[in-house]
Amino acid sequence: MANKIKIAPAEGKLGILLPGLGAVSTTFIAGVFLARKGLLQPVGSLTQMQGIRLGKRDEKKSPLIRDFVPLASLSDLEFASWDIFPDNAYEAALKAGVLSREHLELVKGELEKIKPMKAVFDRTYVKNIGGPNVKNGKSKMELANQLRQDIQSFKKEKNLSRMVMVWCASTETYTEPKAVHNTIESFEKGLAESDAAISPSMIYAYAAIMEGVPYANGAPHLTLDIPALKGLAENKGIPVAGKDFKTGQTLVKTAIAPMLKARMLGVKGWFSTNILGNRDGLVLDDAGSFKSKEVSKKSSLECIFQPDIYPQLYKGMYHKVRIEYYPPKGDDKEGWDNIDIFGWMGYPMQIKINFLCKDSILAAPIVLDLALFMDLAQRAGMSGMQEWLSFYFKAPMHADSVYPEHDLFIQHMKLKNTLRYLMGEGPITHLGIEYYDYWGEKK
């Protein structure tokens, strides 16, 4: 058995800070309130519903994850948010139209109390929306300080012992790292001079890390993937994770692609298209925001198929991803995948997938799990990027020395083995040879 890592207990209340009070955030918060009252189940959440096998298969030990690792409980969670629109969480949830009015009525009182704080917003980063609930400041550093003040006030007001931040606001336009992002010194100088290359999401992340708050990026844009913020998180001992929640089409893609590769079936082309009509869809209708999403969505197949190792099967595979804004769909996203594959002697076959999903219903449990696991990571002294949480992301952060793991099943095993490791249990390799007596050693 490995050594158990020292983990501080999950005592007191955990505050969850959410930039963005839109479809995902409100579906998440309302769901926690409903689950807390025992009215509906937190389906899709590993921290609430999944078991974890310990030891050998014949030992039959599979506690629930939440009974195995010390996690904050749902009753200890408090929420705060920022948004460019002033609607409270109840009004915002009604507008998002994900959970029914009938369900929202059951937690209306709790939701109405969550009123968004003024946001840090810059129209050059999100072109298709604008709103009145926005902070003013002489410089980006001043805006960061206002966010830090918000974080401190939330902690004091709710008497919190710990906090985490999960970005659930709109996707910002595609950008690449610049010189200002290289070191924390250049970044802070850039904040003071309001450098145009510093996005609102970077200002939130900076404020969080400076306040000792773990930060997870649920959107595909550049935030933490810059040396300045990665270095700051490591130096201050703060967990960070990202990016882009893995919910609908990419979830399916990263489950199907490992199957094709495991059976050495070739792929000529993979065409993925989506229609969705929520505010996220409206934001992604802008070419810059779509580019952030496209880059994030496209990264998975190349990594899973390894065309350099298997050129006969995957080299030159045509991969295209489209997202179309179609208002009548609302949050009910529809995704189509057309996969042109080939098998024995190169004979062609096709797979067609039509996933009729609800975007925020898939994203809400991810926000919950990330918040609880990021808090666990901090109490376990795990600073910097949390690759073991790749399971939840379309474009997972990873050490420079390794390639990212996109295969859903490897990610799942990595997550659970990390939990076993933290608790001093051996990893599960699924070798299983010990149940058989191939070499007569048991005689």
Ligand SMILES: NC(=O)c1ccc[n+]([C@@H]2O[C@H](COP(=O)([O-])OP(=O)(O)OC[C@H]3O[C@@H](n4cnc5c(N)ncnc54)[C@H](O)[C@@H]3O)[C@@H](O)[C@H]2O)c1
């Ligand atoms: N739902 C999913 O399946 C899924 C999957 C992966 C990623 N995401 C990402 O999660 C994010 C949230 O998705 P959603 O469906 O809730 O979108 P949404 O449009 O319903 O909500 C986002 C909210 O963020 C607000 N906002 C924009 N810029 C802000 C800022 N700078 N500060 C504070 N608030 C700001 C908007 O006003 C809006 O209310 C998006 O970036 C989306 O791309 C969602």
